[in-house]
Amino acid sequence: MTAAEVAELLTVAPTTVYEWARTGMLPAMRRGRVIRFRRWEIEEWIAGDVDARRRN
Template identity: 45%
Template sequence: MLRASQVSQLLQIGRNQVYELARSGQLPSIRLGRTLRFSREGLSTWIKEQQR
């Protein structure tokens, strides 16, 4: 599981943009308590879909 800061580094976007994409349902995420986590598999799938 990845944190938002790790996802932002991988995608080269701001952390706030990661949260906004997750909040809008565009980027798959899992809420664990008060934090959001992102699966590597879900992120990989999302990246492939964005390249289409």
């Protein structure tokens, strides 16, 4: 998923998604300069699963 897709899902701004990913609050993967999100990790995060960890 892109930051824009995650932002739409969470009803926040894409800049908020990038900030949460940068600080480790939101699980994300970095590929070079591109940040992507796995749907299942975001869904776990939404459900409050604190064990959903950032995976590269």
